[in-house]
Each structure stands twice: as C-alpha cells, then as structure tokens.
Amino acid sequence: MRKTIFTGAAAAAAIAAALLPPASAQAATTTATVVSPKRPLNVREGAAVWTRILRTLPNGTAVSIECGVKGQLINQGPVRVTDQWDRLTDGSFVSDAWVRHAQPVPPCTQAQQTAAPITAAAGQTTPGNVASAAIPLKTRSGPARAALQYSALPNGTPLNITCQLQGERITGTMRITDQWDRLDTGAYVSDAYVNRAATPPSCTAIAPPAATPAPPAPAAATATQPQSQAPAEAGKTRWVNPLPGFSARPGFRTPTNPNHVGVDIMSFVGTPIHAASAGTVVEVVCNIEAGHSCDQTGSATIGGCGWYVKIQHTAGVSTLYCHMVRRGVVQPGQKVAAGQVIGYVGSSGNSSAPHLHFEVHVSTPPTSPGNAIDPLLFMRSHNAAIG
Numbered sequence: 155m156r157k158t159i160f161t162g163a164a165a166a167a168a169i170a171a172a173l174l175p176p177a178s179a180q181a182a183t184t185t186a187t188v189v190s191p192k193r194p195l196n197v198r199e200g201a202a203v204w205t206r207i208l209r210t211l212p213n214g215t216a217v218s219i220e221c222g223v224k225g226q227l228i229n230q231g232p233v234r235v236t237d238q239w240d241r242l243t244d245g246s247f248v249s250d251a252w253v254r255h256a257q258p259v260p261p262c263t264q265a266q267q268t269a270a271p272i273t274a275a276a277g278q279t280t281p282g283n284v285a286s287a288a289i290p291l292k293t294r295s296g297p298a299r300a301a302l303q304y305s306a307l308p309n310g311t312p313l314n315i316t317c318q319l320q321g322e323r324i325t326g327t328m329r330i331t332d333q334w335d336r337l338d339t340g341a342y343v344s345d346a347y348v349n350r351a352a353t354p355p356s357c358t359a360i361a362p363p364a365a366t367p368a369p370p371a372p373a374a375a376t377a378t379q380p381q382s383q384a385p386a387e388a389g390k391t392r393w394v395n396p397l398p399g400f401s402a403r404p405g406f407r408t409p410t411n412p413n414h415v416g417v418d419i420m421s422f423v424g425t426p427i428h429a430a431s432a433g434t435v436v437e438v439v440c441n442i443e444a445g446h447s448c449d450q451t452g453s454a455t456i457g458g459c460g461w462y463v464k465i466q467h468t469a470g471v472s473t474l475y476c477h478m479v480r481r482g483v484v485q486p487g488q489k490v491a492a493g494q495v496i497g498y499v500g501s502s503g504n505s506s507a508p509h510l511h512f513e514v515h516v517s518t519p520p521t522s523p524g525n526a527i528d529p530l531l532f533m534r535s536h537n538a539a540i541g
C-alpha cells in the first residue's frame with residue numbers, strides 16, 4: 155500500500171483538468187482574515203509549501219475563500235494545526251493554519267479543484283514564434299525532452315503561449331533556460347527556442363495539456379527501447395534517473411507520512427518511465443483496492459500503487475515504479491537495460507495526480523517496507539540524482 159503524499163488542489167487540478175469546466179460560478183465565499191504577524195503570508199499555486207509562491211498578503215488582509223482542500227499538514231500556523239488549504243477566489247491557495255474565519259470553509263468540489271489555472275483564466279496568451287533555425291521545434295506533452303512528442307513546428311511558426319512551467323534546462327537559440335512554454339493547444343515547447351516580446355506568466359497548476367493524446371500502444375511502446383545513453387562501463391552498475399526532466403521532492407518516510415517508503419516525481423500522463431538500472435523484471439502487477447481498476451484514474455481514497463513494475467538489480471537492490479497509466483510495457487522475467495522504457499506515467503491506484511512513485515529496496519528479495527531506503531539519497535550516491 156503506498157500513500158502518496160501529493161494531495162491537494164494542484165494535484166487535483168491535474169486530474170482531468172481538460173475534461174471539466176472551470177467552476178467560476180460557484181456559491182458564496184467565506185470571508186477570512188490573514189493572521190501572520192511576523193511576516194507576510196505566502197499565497198501559493200497549490201496546497202503545499204513546495205508549490206510556487208504567487209504573492210504575499212500582509213497580516214490582517216481580508217481574503218475571500220472559495221473552498222478548502224486537503225493538502226500538506228501545517229503545524230506552525232498561529233490559528234490551528236491543519237492540513238486544509240483554502241482556495242481563494244482567483245484559484246490560489248493559502249494554508250488554513252494562517253487565516254481566521256467565522257464561518258466554516260466548505261470542501262472544494264471536484265469541479266472547483268479542477269478549475270482552470272488562474273493565469274489561463276485571464277484568457278490571454280503571449281505571442282511568440284519559433285526561432286529554431288533549420289531544425290523544427292518539437293512540441294511535447296510535458297516540460298522535458300523525455301515527454302511525448304506531439305509535433306514539430308518549423309522555424310517562424312507563430313505561437314500563442316498560455317504560461318510557463320519549470321522543466322528541463324535547455325540551451326537554445328534564444329536563451330539558456332529551464333522554462334517551457336505551454337501553448338494554447340496544451341502542448342509544451344522549450345522557451346529556449348522561442349522568440350517573444352514579453353515574458354509569459356507562470357503556469358499555476360500542474361495540469362496536463364488539453365490535448366493529451368493516448369499513450370502509445372504497447373507494441374509501439376516496446377519498440378521504443380533504450381534511450382540513447384552510453385553503455386555501462388564493464389563491471390560497474392550504471393544508474394539513471396527514471397523520469398528525467400521532472401523533479402521529486404523529499405517525501406521518504408516523512409513525519410506526517412511515515413509509511414511513505416518512496417518518493418513522488420510529479421509528471422504528466424504518458425511520460426516514459428525508464429528502468430533506473432539494468433536488471434530483471436520480477437513483477438508487472440495491478441495493485442489496487444478491490445472494486446477498482448488500474449486502468450482508470452485513481453484517487454487519494456483508493457488503496458494500492460496501481461499498475462506497477464518491480465525490477466531486481468544486482469547486489470540485492472530492487473526498484474519499484476507505481477501508478478502507471480496502464481500495464482507496464484515489459485514482462486516478468488524480461489531483462490532490461492538501464493534507461494529502457496518500462497511503462498508510462500499515470501495516476502492509477504492511490505494517487506491524486508499523474509506521478510511516478512519510486513521506491514528503492516536493499517537486501518532483496520523480497521521487498522518490504524522495512525528494507526526500503528530513501529531513493530533520493532540512493533540515486534544521488536549513484537550519480538543519477540532525481541530532479
């Protein structure tokens with residue numbers, strides 16, 4: 155059973171964001187007052203302190219709360235200890251630990267949680283055009299070269315940029331940057347190759363593109379085999395980031411989630427997941443609470459890690475990859491190389507947003523919660539730091 159620590163509205167916003175209309179015409183709001191005497195309160199894009207700060211509010215500021223979502227537990231606020239985050243009327247979030255309100259805050263409906271990001275709500279785009287010289291600029295499902303490619307735009311193609319998201323760092327013709335532009339089509343292009351007069355606003359939710367295509371069919375996927383990476387040195391075990399271009403946050407056995415024995419790497423549905431090292435696939439399994447399907451988007455209330463793949467490596471190390479969008483594209487008993495695609499990111503099982511839950515176990519087989527170690531430390535020590 156894997157409890158994902160990624161909860162809250164940024165997460166929920168990623169689920170089927172394209173499918174549900176923004177809930178702008180919701181019921182009455184709850185008026186509240188910021189209680190933050192020592193420093194201004196951070197207003198964030200999601201329900202956790204690791205999400206981007208959009209602005210700050212001084213002590214005593216009146217705010218209008220639309221609804222509340224479950225997010226990161228905050229135990230240092232002056233008003234209460236709570237994991238509730240309040241969604242303000244513009245779609246941003248503040249921890250409920252730092253605001254006082256006379257009326258209770260109603261829980262957000264799914265439509266509210268999946269409302270359009272606030273920058274997109276303005277309905278404005280930043281114009282630009284492709285400046286990639288001879289090579290067409292690839293549009294992708296996420297802010298990294300590892301994301302699925304949608305199309306390739308010739309030099310000079312006009313672009314309508316909705317917002318920018320941090321992703322893989324790219325050296326391009328216009329700039330060196332880790333910013334990726336989300337286009338009005340929902341696809342992403344590296345801002346390194348975009349000529350534009352103004353800086354687009356930041357994207358406020360990890361929402362999948364509007365036009366997310368179905369992940370590749372299994373047959374095609376298996377054909378996309380290892381990445382173009384150097385062969386392992388003889389006698390040395392090579393480790394690679396299973397989800398290059400995306401970052402993980404520390405989440406291994408946290409005080410608030412001691413049973414979380416992996417890390418969560420936020421991504422996009424359909425992003426290829428790579429074997430972290432060479433090994434043998436030992437399990438390709440749907441792990442989910444009875445009555446649910448791994449082929450459907452999961453939720454925080456469903457138990458199980460969804461579609462997962464387990465790989466046995468040398469020296470008793472095993473790795474586990476959870477929440478795949480569908481069955482992994484490898485088979486039990488199959489030998490895999492470091493970097494080989496084994497499946498695609500999804501949100502099956504106990505998951506509130508598309509991500510990879512990644513575990514590393516030692517002294518295996520068998521794997522157990524007791525022999526899980528912090529994947530971030532392990533990967534960093536094996537020259538394959540995640541994010």
Ligand SMILES: [Zn+2]
Pocket residue numbers: 156157158159414416417418510511512
């Ligand atoms: Zn997790």
